[in-house]
Amino acid sequence: MMAQASPWYRRLGGGALPAILLLILMLGIYAAYEPSALTSFGISNLLNNAIVLALAATGLTIVVLTGEFDLSGAGVVAICNVMAATLSMGAPGSMGTLGLVLLAGLLVGAINAYLIAMLGLQSLAVTIGSLIVCQGIALIILPAPGGEVADAIISGVTGDLLGIPIAGIMFVALALAWTFLKNTRWGLAVYAVGADPVASRLSGLNVPTTKFIAFVLAGLCYGGAGFVYSAEIGSGDPRISDSFLLYMFAAVAIGGTSLVGGRGGVLGSLIGVGILTVMQKMLFAIGVAEFYTNIFNGLIMIAAIFFGQLSSLVARIALRRPA
Amino acid sequence: MSPALQVNAISKRYGATTALQDVSFQLERGQVCGLLGENGAGKSTLVKCISGVIRPDTGEILLNGEPYRPRSIVEGNRRGVSTAFQELSLVPTLSVVVNLFLPHPERNGLGLVPTRKLEQRAVEILEEHGVRDIKPSVLVGDLPLGMRQRIEIVRALQRRPSVLLLDEPTAALSDREWLFGLIDKAVAEGTSILYISHKLDEIRRLCSRCVILRNGRKVMDSDVESMSNDEIFTNMAGRSVVETFVSRAPAIRVGGAPRLEVRNLKGPGVEDVSFKLAPGECLGVAGLEGHGQSSLFKALIGLSPVEAGTISVDGVDVAIRSPREALKHGVALVPEERKSEGIFSDLTTMANISMPVIDSITRFGLVNRNAERRAVSVVTPSVNLSERFLGYGIGTLSGGNQQKAILARALISGAKCLLLFDPTRGVDVGAKQNIYAMMAAFVRNGGSVLFCSTELDELVHLCDRCLVMYRNAIAGDLRREELSQDRLLSIASGFKPRPDAGLAAVSQKDAR
Numbered sequence: 001m002m003a004q005a006s007p008w009y010r011r012l013g014g015g016a017l018p019a020i021l022l023l024i025l026m027l028g029i030y031a032a033y034e035p036s037a038l039t040s041f042g043i044s045n046l047l048n049n050a051i052v053l054a055l056a057a058t059g060l061t062i063v064v065l066t067g068e069f070d071l072s073g074a075g076v077v078a079i080c081n082v083m084a085a086t087l088s089m090g091a092p093g094s095m096g097t098l099g100l101v102l103l104a105g106l107l108v109g110a111i112n113a114y115l116i117a118m119l120g121l122q123s124l125a126v127t128i129g130s131l132i133v134c135q136g137i138a139l140i141i142l143p144a145p146g147g148e149v150a151d152a153i154i155s156g157v158t159g160d161l162l163g164i165p166i167a168g169i170m171f172v173a174l175a176l177a178w179t180f181l182k183n184t185r186w187g188l189a190v191y192a193v194g195a196d197p198v199a200s201r202l203s204g205l206n207v208p209t210t211k212f213i214a215f216v217l218a219g220l221c222y223g224g225a226g227f228v229y230s231a232e233i234g235s236g237d238p239r240i241s242d243s244f245l246l247y248m249f250a251a252v253a254i255g256g257t258s259l260v261g262g263r264g265g266v267l268g269s270l271i272g273v274g275i276l277t278v279m280q281k282m283l284f285a286i287g288v289a290e291f292y293t294n295i296f297n298g299l300i301m302i303a304a305i306f307f308g309q310l311s312s313l314v315a316r317i318a319l320r321r322p323a
Numbered sequence: 324m325s326p327a328l329q330v331n332a333i334s335k336r337y338g339a340t341t342a343l344q345d346v347s348f349q350l351e352r353g354q355v356c357g358l359l360g361e362n363g364a365g366k367s368t369l370v371k372c373i374s375g376v377i378r379p380d381t382g383e384i385l386l387n388g389e390p391y392r393p394r395s396i397v398e399g400n401r402r403g404v405s406t407a408f409q410e411l412s413l414v415p416t417l418s419v420v421v422n423l424f425l426p427h428p429e430r431n432g433l434g435l436v437p438t439r440k441l442e443q444r445a446v447e448i449l450e451e452h453g454v455r456d457i458k459p460s461v462l463v464g465d466l467p468l469g470m471r472q473r474i475e476i477v478r479a480l481q482r483r484p485s486v487l488l489l490d491e492p493t494a495a496l497s498d499r500e501w502l503f504g505l506i507d508k509a510v511a512e513g514t515s516i517l518y519i520s521h522k523l524d525e526i527r528r529l530c531s532r533c534v535i536l537r538n539g540r541k542v543m544d545s546d547v548e549s550m551s552n553d554e555i556f557t558n559m560a561g562r563s564v565v566e567t568f569v570s571r572a573p574a575i576r577v578g579g580a581p582r583l584e585v586r587n588l589k590g591p592g593v594e595d596v597s598f599k600l601a602p603g604e605c606l607g608v609a610g611l612e613g614h615g616q617s618s619l620f621k622a623l624i625g626l627s628p629v630e631a632g633t634i635s636v637d638g639v640d641v642a643i644r645s646p647r648e649a650l651k652h653g654v655a656l657v658p659e660e661r662k663s664e665g666i667f668s669d670l671t672t673m674a675n676i677s678m679p680v681i682d683s684i685t686r687f688g689l690v691n692r693n694a695e696r697r698a699v700s701v702v703t704p705s706v707n708l709s710e711r712f713l714g715y716g717i718g719t720l721s722g723g724n725q726q727k728a729i730l731a732r733a734l735i736s737g738a739k740c741l742l743l744f745d746p747t748r749g750v751d752v753g754a755k756q757n758i759y760a761m762m763a764a765f766v767r768n769g770g771s772v773l774f775c776s777t778e779l780d781e782l783v784h785l786c787d788r789c790l791v792m793y794r795n796a797i798a799g800d801l802r803r804e805e806l807s808q809d810r811l812l813s814i815a816s817g818f819k820p821r822p823d824a825g826l827a828a829v830s831q832k833d834a835r
Contacts, residue, residue: 204395
């Protein structure tokens with residue numbers, strides 16, 4: 001008997017297939033109720049709404065793939081937001097602010113990475129700590145909502161380039177960057193470490209370094225998310241990112257990435273972000289009152305995860321059949 | 324010329340357990356040296372020390388005469404030491420190709436790992452090693468265990484090591500000749516091999532020398548040729564093959580209802596089994612592996628559903644749907660897989676033992692430490708478990724002491740009927756004697772034991788009666804006077820008594 005190659009749907013990033021179907025379904029419903037949905041304005045609007053979560057969820061996905069957790073994302077977004085709101089009108093200017101914001105993200109990521117990958121502390125506990133510290137620092141930098149983000153940043157991030165929304169370009173860039181990274185040695189190691197840390201170690205992979213890089217990259221992504229977020233709201237608010245955390249995890253889970261690591265990928269999470277964003281729009285377009293939307297959000301999330309599991313179950317049963 | 328590998332007095336401790344103590348041996352160039360020992364004798368620890376997974380506490384290793392202190396597997400690989408691990412070090416979610424080339428697969432100019440190109444190379448490498456039925460693009464997790472084992476071996480071999488460590492490489496292998504061919508070829512090319520196995524025939528086929536470990540110490544290092552199977556067994560087990568069992572008077576209490584009665588029991592892997600177990604009786608269950616013993620025990624304790632038939636305890640029909648319910652009826656199981664089913668490895672030995680009675684030693688919902696100690700100290704003497712182990716995490720204890728603790732747990736629950744599944748597997752000789760003594764005392768006091776063992780001599784010497792299972796049903800029921808290893812084996816193999824045919828198989832079985 002010749003062992004069979006992996007079926008095509010497995011190669012498509014684990015459990016992402018049901019998420020894609022769900023996204024298409026919801027886009028269809030949304031477009032049926034809201035004719036402007038598929039105009040270039042509607043799409044650009046959608047992308048701008050989704051890109052912040054996309055950046056943050058990308059970072060989280062990388063960490064989750066290695067089998068760890070990272071709650072610090074919302075805190076980093078908060079710090080970066082208040083930094084942008086206080087710095088961008090001053091001496092650093094737009095590009096300087098971007099640099100500083102990314103540096104802040106990198107720094108938080110590196111601290112997490114050191115504590116977790118090198119000292120072996122539990123990631124959940126460490127990143128709860130850094131989340132709270134980050135939120136505290138954000139409050140010190142900007143105690144109350146306010147500040148102002150430079151117009152250059154706002155137009156630069158929310159505008160178009162050759163008629164293509166910048167947010168869309170960033171989406172594609174994230175997808176391409178991940179497709180590239182996951183085929184590098186480090187990318188393979190990420191999946192290996194998340195799936196089976198013991199076998200990875202016995203195979204000679206450097207488990208701590210792999211995790212270290214993952215946390216640092218995640219910090220960078222959160223920094224980027226904070227920067228783009230600032231451009232979209234145009235001011236600073238130390239608390240507004242608090243609800244972010246759950247949506248980040250939701251996007252990762254809906255996108256089919258296993259929360260215990262080793263399976264899934266950024267592409268799935270981007271689709272998960274799409275689902276969460278379109279879902280809000282769809283519910284609004286249908287006319288569901290706002291105080292019901294959370295219930296739907298939660299239910300659709302559970303349904304999405306259920307279908308995600310279903311597809312792997314089907315794959316297992318298919319495998320068990322004699323070839 | 325200096326030997327390929329020289330190990331000088333290395334020791335390694337884990338908590339309360341000494342895994343290796345003062346072990347020294349040499350592996351000459353181009354030699355295949357067997358490494359034998361029972362479970363827990365320290366073989367795998369030795370392999371891990373040499374391959375670079377762990378570092379020994381003391382002692383030194385020389386590789387081709389030069390000091391060798393690997394800090395990681397990668398360093399070991401670089402120095403020419405390659406290992407096929409017993410627990411298989413393949414990552415299930417990656418493809419065969421990627422696994423073959425871990426940890427440092429080739430990169431192209433962009434820094435990407437060119438999977439397609441590597442697939443080509445993987446096919447060549449696999450074919451070179453006589454593997455033609457595995458497609459390299461398949462995920463390792465989708466392959467059966469036997470195929471994974473072959474990939475693990477090919478991966479270790481394709482690095483062209485000067486020292487190759489094979490840790491029980493045939494555990495899941497159906498075609499052993501394939502491996503033997505590869506080993507012969509590697510040796511011809513000058514590779515030196517340390518071959519770990521339980522199986523004597525393999526050692527005889529491959530190795531010129533063998534080293535035997537017992538309880539972390541080297542007890543023998545000699546030519547294979549000059550040793551009889553008996554000698555090898557004796558050294559592995561630290562006792563002669565035919566152990567001198569202390570005979571005991573039967574303690575069966577006649578009259579009254581049987582402690583456990585099973586009538587026409589059917590379930591997954593159990594076909595129409597009926598038997599009676601009297602108070603004070605030790606009833607054996609013999610059978611070759613996979614003939615329903617394990618399923619029978621699972622059905623009795625409520626781990627698998629009973630499809631038909633009845634179980635009664637002390638004359639009353641009972642429905643046992645979970646081990647918890649079984650315990651309520653006074654039936655306790657000592658499971659087959661100690662590590663995964665028996666112990667809570669992160670808890671102390673004390674907590675592991677007191678688990679069944681934890682409700683009765685609490686005050687206001689909190690565990691009363693003094694009451695716990697009192698309750699535990701009632702049962703520990705009967706298994707001869709030293710009090711000093713109680714405070715240690717049970718995971719750091721030796722297999723024998725872990726097993727004693729599990730037996731103590733079964734006793735503390737007040738069970739009247741113990742189901743013991745191979746309680747002496749991977750247990751040192753001293754602990755074995757303690758376990759036998761505990762069983763004898765238990766039946767003397769009116770308890771009943773259903774005792775499944777893969778070691779036939781235990782059944783012959785300890786049981787009042789012995790059931791033999793064949794194809795999930797009971798094929799024989801022998802009284803004490805009728806018991807002999809040959810009879811058990813012939814019934815278990817499904818043919819009429821034929822003593823000569825039996826013996827070879829016995830030694831194979833023991834070797835496993």
